[in-house]
Amino acid sequence: MLKELFSKSRKKKYATIPSERDKQDVPEGIMTKCPSCKKIMYTKELLKNLKVCSHCGYHHRMSAFERLDSLLDKDSFTELDSNLVSGNPLNFPNYIEKLEQDKAKANLNEAVLTGTGTIEGHEVVIAIMDANFRMGSMGSVVGEKITRAIEKAHELMVPFIIFTASGGARMQEGILSLMQMAKTSAALKLFSEDGGLIISVMTHPTTGGVSASFASLGDYNLAEPGALIGFAGRSVIEQTIREELPDDFQTAEFLLKHGQLDAVVSRLELKEKLVTILEIHRPGGELQW
Known part of the structure; x- marks a missing residue:
């Protein structure tokens, strides 16, 4: 009984890091980084705004x-x-x-x-x-x-x-x-x-x-x-x-x-x-x- 309690007390609780297999990749092209203000925005929102950055007004090509x-x-x-x-x-x-x-x-x-x-x-x-x-x-x-x-x-x-x-x-x-x-x-x-x-x-x-x-x-x-x-x-x-x-x-x-x-x-x-x-x-x- 004491052995069991001792072994449990020595267990350290660490945050688990997901493996590469567990990570969900963000679909390519879903986000766009503004080359002017460096803010990241949804590409869909950028397209709705005629490719004009809503943060700084930069006009994308x-x-x-x-x-x-x-x-x-x-x-x-x-x-x-x-x-x-x-x-x-x-x-x-x-x-x-x-x-x-x-x-x-x-x-x-x-x-x-x-x-x-x-x-x-x-x-x-x-x-x-x-x-x-x-x-x-x-x-x-x-x-x-x-x-x-x-x-x-x-x-x-x-x-x-x-x-x-x-x-x-x-x-x-x-x-x-x-x-x-x-x-x-x-x-x-x-x-x-x-x-x-x-x-x-x-x-x-x-x-x-x-x-x-x-x-x-x-x-x-x-x-x-x-x-x-x-x-x-x-x-x-x-x-x-x-x-x-x-x-x-x-x-x-x-x-x-x-x-x-x-x-x-x-x-x-x-x-x-x-x-x-x-x-x-x-x-x-x-x-x-």
Whole structure:
């Protein structure tokens, strides 16, 4: 009896650590960590908030289809030129293989989605660049699709809205990619001369040849908060001018302060702002074509 009591008294009570087999893994993708404020939130809640962090307002990257769903009326979108795909005119090594990988990743044939649709009943032609495809780089097909979208807006005489997100011209296509700057700009010029309405919304990042051409040629040039917008890289500019640049250089807020943007608009308010602009310019509205 004493032996039994003694053995019980010597037992120490420790918290048991569950084995790896007992642990229940959190499903991948159920939580998202904000790269700005480092807060963790449910991915489902983030998606409901249009991928804007509810803690700090950071704008997470949106795919072309996510942005489409957040703006256009249900079932109003008709895609244009979905059959256009890039070739390899310079025989750049592994270029076609990389394009195929991006097609699967972004669920797009190229770095821009174009089509017609309506926003609160207002007919528009829309082009949305997707940074998930070759970092939104501008190749021949991107330039061609945007040009055709502008021409469609010209034909229908409806507003043209473009969302830009790009690392610049696509090096694998050399001079052919740079030519898209002139082609798209010329199409916008013809459209504008006939009274067409152009709304450009710059998202993170909008750089290189895209920022130096169609992205900056809107009648209204808007941007999302915190978006990186510029032509050359920060280090290149600093080395060229031999001066240190401000910390907020090439941000949407910096450009607004220096008169290069009309407004910096949160994604949560963007649709309302676009509808207001479209109302102003509709036939019979305050301004007419």
